[in-house]
Every structure is written in C-alpha cells, then in structure tokens.
Amino acid sequence: MLILTKEEAQALMKKVLAFSKADECEVNLTGSNAGNVRYARNSVSTSGGISQMSLAVASAFGKKLGIATINELDDASLEKVVRRSEELAQLAPENPEFVSFLGPQKYAEPVTFIPATAAITPKLRADNVAASLKVARDAKAIAAGFLEDNSGFSAMMNSHGLFAYNTTTYTNFSITVRTEDGKGSGYATRGFNDVAKLDTKAATEIAIEKAVKSATAKAIEPGKYTVILEPAAAAVLLENIFFALDARQADEGRSFLSLPGGKTRQGEKLMDERVNIYSDPLNPELPTSTWTNDGRPQEKTTWIEKGVVKNLTFSRYWAEKKGVKGIPSPDAFIMEGGTKSVAELIKGTKKGILVTRLWYIRTVDPQSLLLTGLTRDGTFYIENGEIKYPIKNFRFNESPIIMLNNLEELGKVERTVSVESNTNYLLPPLKIRDFTFSSLSDAV
Amino acid sequence: MKRRDFIQLTGMGAAGAAMLTGIPEMGMGHAISPERALEVIDPALKKRIADVALNAARSKGATYTDVRIGRYLNQFVVTREDKVQNIVNTESYGAGIRVIANGGWGFAATDKMDNDSIAKAAELAVAIAKENSRLLTEPVQLAPQKGYGEVSWKAPIEKNAFEVPMKEKVDLLLNVNSVAMKGGADYITSLLFLINEQKYFASTDGSYIDQDIHRIWPAFFITAIDKASGKFETRNTLSAPMGMGYEYLNARPQDKITGGPTTLFKGRYDMFEDARLGGLQAKEKLTAKSVEPGKYDLVLDPSHLWLTIHESVGHPTELDRVLGYEANFAGTSFLTLDKWESKKFNFGNKLVNIVADKTQVGSLGAVGYDDEGVQCGKWDIIKDGILVNYQVIRDQAHILGLKASQGCCYSQNWADVQFQRMPNISLQPGKEKKSVDDLIKGVEKGIYIIGDGSFSIDQQRFNFQFGGQLFYEIKNGKIAGMLKDVAYQSNTQEFWNSCAGIADESDYRLGGAFGDGKGQPPQSNSVSHGSSTTRFNGVNVINTARKIG
Numbered sequence: 001m002l003i004l005t006k007e008e009a010q011a012l013m014k015k016v017l018a019f020s021k022a023d024e025c026e027v028n029l030t031g032s033n034a035g036n037v038r039y040a041r042n043s044v045s046t047s048g049g050i051s052q053m054s055l056a057v058a059s060a061f062g063k064k065l066g067i068a069t070i071n072e073l074d075d076a077s078l079e080k081v082v083r084r085s086e087e088l089a090q091l092a093p094e095n096p097e098f099v100s101f102l103g104p105q106k107y108a109e110p111v112t113f114i115p116a117t118a119a120i121t122p123k124l125r126a127d128n129v130a131a132s133l134k135v136a137r138d139a140k141a142i143a144a145g146f147l148e149d150n151s152g153f154s155a156m157m158n159s160h161g162l163f164a165y166n167t168t169t170y171t172n173f174s175i176t177v178r179t180e181d182g183k184g185s186g187y188a189t190r191g192f193n194d195v196a197k198l199d200t201k202a203a204t205e206i207a208i209e210k211a212v213k214s215a216t217a218k219a220i221e222p223g224k225y226t227v228i229l230e231p232a233a234a235a236v237l238l239e240n241i242f243f244a245l246d247a248r249q250a251d252e253g254r255s256f257l258s259l260p261g262g263k264t265r266q267g268e269k270l271m272d273e274r275v276n277i278y279s280d281p282l283n284p285e286l287p288t289s290t291w292t293n294d295g296r297p298q299e300k301t302t303w304i305e306k307g308v309v310k311n312l313t314f315s316r317y318w319a320e321k322k323g324v325k326g327i328p329s330p331d332a333f334i335m336e337g338g339t340k341s342v343a344e345l346i347k348g349t350k351k352g353i354l355v356t357r358l359w360y361i362r363t364v365d366p367q368s369l370l371l372t373g374l375t376r377d378g379t380f381y382i383e384n385g386e387i388k389y390p391i392k393n394f395r396f397n398e399s400p401i402i403m404l405n406n407l408e409e410l411g412k413v414e415r416t417v418s419v420e421s422n423t424n425y426l427l428p429p430l431k432i433r434d435f436t437f438s439s440l441s442d443a444v
Numbered sequence: 445m446k447r448r449d450f451i452q453l454t455g456m457g458a459a460g461a462a463m464l465t466g467i468p469e470m471g472m473g474h475a476i477s478p479e480r481a482l483e484v485i486d487p488a489l490k491k492r493i494a495d496v497a498l499n500a501a502r503s504k505g506a507t508y509t510d511v512r513i514g515r516y517l518n519q520f521v522v523t524r525e526d527k528v529q530n531i532v533n534t535e536s537y538g539a540g541i542r543v544i545a546n547g548g549w550g551f552a553a554t555d556k557m558d559n560d561s562i563a564k565a566a567e568l569a570v571a572i573a574k575e576n577s578r579l580l581t582e583p584v585q586l587a588p589q590k591g592y593g594e595v596s597w598k599a600p601i602e603k604n605a606f607e608v609p610m611k612e613k614v615d616l617l618l619n620v621n622s623v624a625m626k627g628g629a630d631y632i633t634s635l636l637f638l639i640n641e642q643k644y645f646a647s648t649d650g651s652y653i654d655q656d657i658h659r660i661w662p663a664f665f666i667t668a669i670d671k672a673s674g675k676f677e678t679r680n681t682l683s684a685p686m687g688m689g690y691e692y693l694n695a696r697p698q699d700k701i702t703g704g705p706t707t708l709f710k711g712r713y714d715m716f717e718d719a720r721l722g723g724l725q726a727k728e729k730l731t732a733k734s735v736e737p738g739k740y741d742l743v744l745d746p747s748h749l750w751l752t753i754h755e756s757v758g759h760p761t762e763l764d765r766v767l768g769y770e771a772n773f774a775g776t777s778f779l780t781l782d783k784w785e786s787k788k789f790n791f792g793n794k795l796v797n798i799v800a801d802k803t804q805v806g807s808l809g810a811v812g813y814d815d816e817g818v819q820c821g822k823w824d825i826i827k828d829g830i831l832v833n834y835q836v837i838r839d840q841a842h843i844l845g846l847k848a849s850q851g852c853c854y855s856q857n858w859a860d861v862q863f864q865r866m867p868n869i870s871l872q873p874g875k876e877k878k879s880v881d882d883l884i885k886g887v888e889k890g891i892y893i894i895g896d897g898s899f900s901i902d903q904q905r906f907n908f909q910f911g912g913q914l915f916y917e918i919k920n921g922k923i924a925g926m927l928k929d930v931a932y933q934s935n936t937q938e939f940w941n942s943c944a945g946i947a948d949e950s951d952y953r954l955g956g957a958f959g960d961g962k963g964q965p966p967q968s969n970s971v972s973h974g975s976s977t978t979r980f981n982g983v984n985v986i987n988t989a990r991k992i993g
Contacts, residue, residue, distance in 0.1 A: 036964070036965060037576075038964050039579070040768055040769040040770070040771055040772065041581070041767065041768050041769065042581060043579060043580050043581040043582070044548070044576045044579040044580065045549075045769055046549060046551065046861050046863070047550075047551075047572055047575075047576055048551050048552070048553070048572075048860075048861060049552065049568070049572070050553060050859060052555070067532075068476070069534075071555060084476075091610075092528075092531060093528045093531075093614065095527070095528065095529070096527055097527070097529070122572070122575055123575075126575060126576075126578070126579065129579065130579060133579065142768065142771075144768060144769070144770075144771035144772035145772055146772055146773070146964040148964075148965065174772055174773075174964075175772065176771050176772040178768070178771060178776075182776075182780075185771075252630075252631060252667075252669075253630070253669040253671065253674065253676060254630075254631065254667045254669065254676045256992060258674055258676070259674050260671065260672060260673055260674035261671060261672075261674070262671075265993060268993065270992070270993055359775075359902070359903055360900040360901060360902065360903075361900070362898045362899060362900045363898060364898045364909075364911060364931060364988045365929075365988050365989070365990065366676075366678075367675065367676060368989075368990035368991065368992045369992070370988055370990050372898065372900045372909050372931075373900055374900070374902045374903075374907065376775075376902070376903055393902065393907075395900075395902070395907050395909060395933065397909075397986065397988070399990055399992060401992040401993070402990065402992060419773075438933065438986060439907060439933050439984075440907070441902045441904075441906050441907035442778070442904070442906045442907070442935070443775070443778070443902035443903050443904035443905075443906050443907065444904065
C-alpha cells in the first residue's frame with residue numbers, strides 16, 4: 001500500500017520542488033512495509049509490523065545546507081517541509097565540504113523487487129515459524145529464531161533534473177538451536193530477495209544437526225590452526241575490510257591502507273592472488289540498488305583483483321577534492337570462490353577446525369585491522385578429512401588481511417548474512433592456515 | 445541508528461570509530477528546528493489518546509493493555525578540526541500499544557495520533573496477540589502491579605541542554621578541536637549528542653505516568669600520525685554519557701581529579717582540559733613502549749572498569765538471557781538459575797558487592813517508573829561475592845518467586861516493543877579508606893588502565909578481552925611510563941575472584957553507554973556503571989601489535 005509507483009513518486013516530488021526557493025533543492029522519498037516474528041524457548045515471544053513513509057528535503061543556499069523530514073504528504077505539509085529545510089539552511093554555518101547536487105544520471109534497471117516477498121502475510125510468517133518450531137520440537141531441541149521481511153521503494157529528485165527510483169524486497173532468517181541439556185548449540189542463517197527461496201525447515205535442520213553434534217565438546221589448546229570458515233563466519237571478518245575502503249581515511253594516514261608520506265596501498269598486492277572481490281548491483285543472486293542516496297550510479301566494480309587493491313570508496317567531497325570520479329561504497333560485496341562444498345573442503349583437510357559462526361567481532365587495532373571475537377554454535381576438530389569431535393569455543397585475534405595471505409582454498413560461493421551488520425554477501429567458505437586462536441571459552 | 449550510520453553521520457570512518465563504545469542504535473525520527481525541541485505536549489491530551497487505545501483493546505478482548513506515547517528528541521552537533529560537519533535535530537512522536545489476548549503478547553505502533561488510527565493500532569495488537577497465541581507453550585503470567593493514578597517524574601537537571609544556543613555548543617567543540625591539535629592531534633572529531641525522552645505510560649492497571657528524561661554525551665576522537673613511519677594512534681574522550689543537563693559540561697575544581705598521569709572527572713566534565721591532554725597523549729602514544737605480554741596486576745580506573753562491569757556482570761544477570769530468550773542473538777548466560785538457587789555461587793571474592801539501581805541521580809538508567817509502569821528501586825545482585833539476584837520484569841517475576849517486578853522494562857522508542865533491559869549495575873566502593881595511590885603502591889608488576897577501548901565477550905559471558913585508552917606501566921609501586929598495544933583477557937568468575945582492592949567511595953565515579961544493544965530487531969539502552977578504582981591480580985595481558993603488507 002505504501003509502495004508508490006515511479007509515476008506517483010515523480011509527480012509528488014515535482015510538487016515538492018515547485019515549492020523550493022533555495023539555490024538548490026534535493027528530495028528523497030522512501031516507504032516500506034516491514035514485519036517480523038521472534039521466537040525462543042520453542043515459543044513465539046514477540047512480533048511486530050510497521051509501515052512507514054518519509055520525505056526528506058535538502059535545501060542549500062551557497063554552502064549552507066538544511067534538511068527537514070516529514071511523513072505527511074498533503075500539499076500544505078509538503079510546502080511546510082520545504083520552508084523548514086530552507087529556514088534550517090539559513091541558520092546553518094557554511095559547510096566547506098558541501099558539494100553541489102548532481103545533474104541527471106543514467107542508471108541500470110534494478111532487479112531487487114520480488115512481488116511474492118512484498119505480498120507476505122502474517123499467516124505466511126507464522127507458517128514459516130511453525131515449520132521451524134515443529135522440527136525443533138520433534139528433535140527435542142530448543143529453538144530461538146528471528147524472521148523478518150521488508151518491501152519498499154525509494155526515489156530521489158533534485159532541482160538539477162536528477163531523478164531515480166527503485167523498489168526492493170528482502171527477507172532474513174536466523175535460527176539457533178540448543179540441546180535440552182544446554183551442552184550443544186547450532187546455527188544457520190539465510191537471506192533472500194525472494195521469500196520463495198526461504199526454507200526455514202531445512203535451515204533449522206542444519207542448526208539441529210550442529211547442536212546435537214556439538215554437545216560433547218573437548219577442550220584443545222589455543223594456538224595457530226588451519227580453519228575452514230563457513231560463509232557466515234567469513235562474512236563478519238571480511239566486512240571489516242569492506243567497511244574500511246574509504247579513500248579519505250587512507251589518504252589522511254589513518255587506515256590499514258595508509259602508507260608513510262600520505263601514500264596509500266591502492267595498487268599494492270596485499271593478499272593472496274586468488275582473492276578477487278567485487279560488487280555488482282545486477283547480480284541475480286544478490287541484487288542491490290543501482291544508485292546511491294546521493295544520486296551516484298552503482299556500477300559493477302572490482303575492489304580486490306588477484307590480491308591487489310584496485311579501488312577505494314569516495315565521498316563526493318573527497319572525489320571532487322582529489323579530482324577523481326570517486327566510486328561510492330556499494331550495498332553488498334561478492335567474493336569469487338571455487339567449486340568445492342564445505343564437506344569437500346573438510347575431506348581435503350589433514351588437521352583443522354571447522355567454524356560455523358563467529359561472534360562479538362571488534363577492531364583491536366585499525367592499523368593492521370586486527371580483530372578479536374569468538375567461535376560459536378558449532379566448532380569441530382577435523383582430522384584426516386573427517387570431523388572427529390566437537391571442540392570448545394575459542395577467542396581469536398586475527399587480521400583479515402593476514403588471513404587472506406594465509407589462504408589455502410576457496411569453496412563454492414553462497415549468499416549469507418552478517419550477524420554483526422545484517423548485510424547480505426555472496427561469499428565462499430574459506431580454508432585458512434595459521435589462524436590465531438588465543439584463548440579458550442567455556443561458552444556453549 | 446546502526447553503528448555504521450553513526451560512523452557516517454560523524455564522518456569518522458571505520459578506523460576513526462574503531463574504538464567507539466557509546467554508539468547508539470536508536471530510531472532517528474524526523475528532522476526539526478531547534479526551537480521545536482522546547483515544546484511540550486499537554487499530559488491531558490496524552491491521557492485522552494491513551495484512553496482511546498485502552499478502550500479499543502479491551503473491547504476486542506485484551507485482558508491487559510499498556511500504551512506508551514513517546515516524543516523522543518535528539519540533537520547531534522558534530523565537528524572535525526576547524527569545521528562544523530553536521531547539526532541534526534530530530535523528533536520522533538507516536539504511540540506503541542502492547543496487549544495480552546488469549547494469553548499471548550501482541551504489539552502495534554503508529555505515528556498517526558488521531559482516535560481512529562490509535563484504535564486501529566490497538567485492534568491490530570490484539571489480532572497479533574491472538575495469532576501468536578497459536579504458537580505458545582504457556583500463557584503470559586504478569587506480576588501484579590498497582591495503578592499509581594496520574595503521576596509524573598522529571599530528571600533533576602539544572603540546565604536543559606536543548607535550550608543552550610547552538611553557537612555556544614559549536615564554539616565549545618571548535619575550541620576543543622583547536623587545543624587538541626595544538627597538543628599533537630592530527631585529526632579530531634568532536635560531538636555533542638543530546639537526548640530528551642518525553643514519555644507517557646498508561647495501563648489497564650490504572651496508571652497514567654508522565655516522565656521527562658534528559659541525557660547528554662560530549663565526546664571526541666583524536667588521531668595522531670607519525671608521518672615518517674606511517675603509524676597512527678588514537679585517544680578517545682574520557683567523558684561519560686550522563687543522565688544530566690548541560691551542567692555536566694560546567695566542571696568545577698572539585699569535579700577534577702589531578703595528580704595522576706591525566707586529569708580524571710567526577711560528576712562533571714571539562715572537555716577542553718581532556719582534549720588538551722588528549723592531543724599530547726595521542727602523540728606520546730606513538731613512541732610509547734609496546735607491552736611485553738604476560739601476567740600483570742591491573743589497576744582499573746572507573747572510566748575503563750564500567751565497560752568490564754557492563755559486559756561481565758550486567759549482561760549475564762539479565763534474566764531473559766538466563767532463560768534463553770536471547771539465545772539466537774545476544775546469547776544466554778553462564779549464571780544459570782541453579783547457581784542462584786544454591787546461594788553459594790562465588791561470582792567474585794568477598795570484596796565484590798554489585799548493586800542494581802534505577803534511582804541513582806545523574807545516571808543514564810534513572811527514571812521514576814519503567815516502561816511497564818513499575819516504580820523503580822535498588823537491589824543487590826552480587827553480595828559479598830555471591831550471586832543473589834537478577835534483573836526482572838513483570839512477566840518473569842514468578843520464575844524467581846518474586847511478587848513484583850524489579851522495574852527493568854524499557855523500549856528505545858514508541859515504535860518498538862518494551863522488554864527486559866539492564867538497570868545501572870555498579871560495583872560498590874571499598875569499605876576501608878583507600879586511595880588510588882594506595883592501590884598502586886602495593887603493585888610490583890602492573891598496568892594502570894584509563895578509558896574504555898576495544899571490547900569483546902562470548903555469548904555466555906565467560907571469556908572476555910578489553911583494551912583501553914591510556915596504559916601506564918607500574919613497577920615496584922610506581923608509575924614507570926606509558927605503554928601501548930595492551931589488551932587483557934580473562935574469564936568472568938576468575939577475574940572477579942582476583943579482585944585485590946577497591947578504592948573508597950571518595951573515588952566513586954560513573955561511566956556508561958548510550959548504545960547498549962540487545963534484541964531482534966536490535967534496540968538501544970542507555971545505562972551507567974559506577975565504581976571506584978579497583979585492583980585485579982595476575983591478569984593475562986596480550987600484545988596487539990601486528991604487521992601487514
């Protein structure tokens with residue numbers, strides 16, 4: 001109901017711009033329907049639904065910018081929000097980093113909207129949760145999960161003639177299953193644009209299997225081990241590279257990409273040559289918006305090629321200052337992989353550790369991108385190509401840059417969700433040597 | 445607001461914000477003019493809206509209903525070096541309605557405040573409750589709660605920070621930046637983050653509660669760079685977010701603790717002085733000695749220890765985590781009910797007394813009543829080292845055999861459902877007269893840590909690792925110079941049993957965070973943690989320096 005068509009959005013925003021008396025005016029309009037169900041102890045705990053629409057108007061006088069937002073869309077309210085943004089702009093101090101709004105742009109047609117996801121009903125949500133709960137109860141295990149979905153549109157228009165429009169849908173699901181005695185715990189997560197691809201029962205069965213098999217964990221000594229990181233575990237480490245590609249931070253000397261004398265590592269081979277990372281808003285498995293909220297087109301971009309840092313992300317201000325085109329940060333990243341499944345990677349491992357999930361990831365040192373965190377919900381010892389036994393969880397201290405220099409093998413790419421940022425990625429499972437576990441944890 | 449959005453708002457970048465602990469996760473709301481933040485909504489109007497919801501839900505079969513009408517105001521003033529980066533005023537106004545029907549909870553929210561929209565939201569909440577009740581294993585049991593009638597509570601602030609002219613705030617931050625850069629900072633982001641929660645609660649128990657809550661967080665983040673080597677170091681603010689007005693920024697001589705390696709602040713904060721020292725210390729860090737890993741006795745300042753208390757005591761004593769409600773995200777807890785029932789679980793040694801308190805003046809958690817209409821109080825969590833209690837809300841009280849809730853229910857916004865959140869959890873000061881110098885004097889090989897840094901703990905709260913802002917080597921009872929690359933790892937129970945001395949109450953100070961995250965979808969809670977400087981013996985310290993490229 002709140003998803004305006006391209007024509008409706010265009011007509012509404014034209015009306016807003018007609019009220020503008022500023023030097024420049026830019027309008028962003030978004031609307032969404034979101035729903036979620038949360039469950040724990042094999043029972044639904046909370047669920048909610050919220051629909052919202054928001055119109056943001058940015059008015060600029062010279063380098064003075066004011067932004068006002070509103071959720072009422074009658075003519076009087078539209079004029080009011082324009083006037084308010086102009087008043088705020090007049091009161092604001094000059095921002096030397098203000099960059100004039102963009103002119104008309106060309107965007108690819110996005111492929112982010114799936115009607116079936118937009119048509120989700122409370123009953124479908126409840127059925128999906130009931131399917132997960134049933135297999136958990138049948139297995140005499142205890143399930144806690146979260147199912148959320150969102151459908152919405154976003155549009156922007158400005159006084160220089162730029163117009164952009166997109167619709168999008170997604171659903172994310174995560175499930176933790178614990179054994180009744182609390183000795184085993186397993187996890188699975190899924191993210192899709194199309195709800196028809198979501199199988200909550202199958203994901204729950206994986207979590208149950210991990211919970212049951214992890215129940216008699218042995219403690220082994222911390223140290224350097226070969227690890228196989230499932231995509232959900234790889235995601236929370238790799239995204240710390242993705243989020244730290246900002247050119248300004250690198251140029252200013254306060255990034256892992258900085259070098260002495262104001263130079264950066266752009267163009268330098270920083271990791272194994274099998275590492276290739278890119279973004280592509282039109283990838284059918286992980287489509288994202290074809291434009292950013294400042295109006296720049298999102299295009300297929302290579303970030304790491306054969307281990308070499310090819311591109312950094314730029315704000316419009318920093319791009320202008322540096323006199324470059326300046327690529328924006330993408331909404332998702334894709335890492336190229338190989339052909340092997342996790343099971344096949346295990347088969348080819350003489351001694352190692354399988355990691356299902358990593359948790360509470362924090363930066364310890366931004367200079368080396370050293371991260372800390374812990375394994376969780378299914379950690380297993382591998383010997384001679386087989387899972388031998390579950391092991392107690394470890395704390396690690398490791399840099400994803402060092403890790404990608406210690407790459408042994410890449411598995412088959414799949415879509416996964418970061419438990420830290422809720423962002424979706426296409427990532428392979430990673431087999432890494434000399435991964436640094438620094439202490440043991442008794443947590444299950 | 446997500447961590448990433450906050451980083452974008454402040455323009456800090458991932459590296460600059462890497463050590464940031466106070467990041468909020470709250471709904472931002474709509475941008476407004478600064479003057480509008482000073483308007484208030486008549487409680488009589490809020491009562492009329494609340495009655496519409498209570499009646500509509502009752503007529504559809506709800507056996508219990510509560511309504512929260514909230515106006516949530518935020519102001520951010522963000523500067524870097526010599527320029528203002530962002531001034532944002534936001535307002536979020538709406539109503540959240542929670543009901544019990546057929547024994548299950550239902551919740552719906554709306555920002556349309558006409559009678560029809562409110563009644564529809566109430567009806568939707570009942571419909572959701574009935575749908576959910578199909579999947580329940582047992583009906584909700586709510587601890588009895590008397591109605592208070594029409595009451596109000598206001599945070600005892602001296603000066604509403606929203607009333608202070610913007611120019612004064614901008615001038616303060618730009619002066620802070622300037623003095624830090626004179627001292628050696630190459631980059632600095634500084635900010636003021638203000639919150640005013642004007643919230644109204646009504647329930648079918650007969651309460652109509654109007655509350656006005658104020659919070660303030662002045663903060664800065666300094667980077668110093670050695671251009672020759674390309675190395676950089678950071679030094680973050682030693683301020684605490686507080687439940688105070690603008691008076692927090694008016695530090696008097698008695699609010700400063702001097703004589704140690706840096707000025708520390710008690711109750712009020714001198715941002716200029718902290719930034720002046722911060723610039724010098726960031727530069728000093730570049731050439732400081734890298735720590736030798738091993739066992740050290742740690743002397744932890746309250747500006748650091750609050751976060752260790754938060755993670756290792758606050759979270760594992762949340763009853764919803766103990767019961768498994770957070771198993772899929774934040775995790776469960778090692779403090780299982782059998783440990784509490786035994787009445788002899790040694791969480792720490794006898795020196796360790798930890799109290800939950802929702803009434804502490806100036807703290808972030810202080811309110812008159814929680815978000816399900818329970819008057820707030822104070823209770824023991826750890827008594828002489830023994831686990832004696834948890835943090836409880838109305839639908840959990842029966843599990844502990846309690847006759848009433850402890851008032852720990854909170855929601856970040858009208859649009860989100862309220863659930864169990866942490867009250868202020870604080871370590872009680874030592875009973876004997878003891879200064880920080882007395883603590884340091886007794887240490888042969890140790891590290892004195894000031895300020896919070898990197899933090900991580902497992903999902904049951906056993907194994908943790910903490911960094912800090914400033915580290916000083918202690919050799920034979922004396923401070924021997926600055927260290928860097930320090931983080932300590934321990935196990936919660938082992939750590940609190942290694943407590944070897946707590947300074948007396950003259951050293952007691954609050955730390956805290958705006959951004960304590962929990963739940964799915966995640967919600968933010970503001971909470972303070974008090975302590976005096978405390979010594980822990982024989983803690984494992986690691987060196988965090990690595991080389992890449």
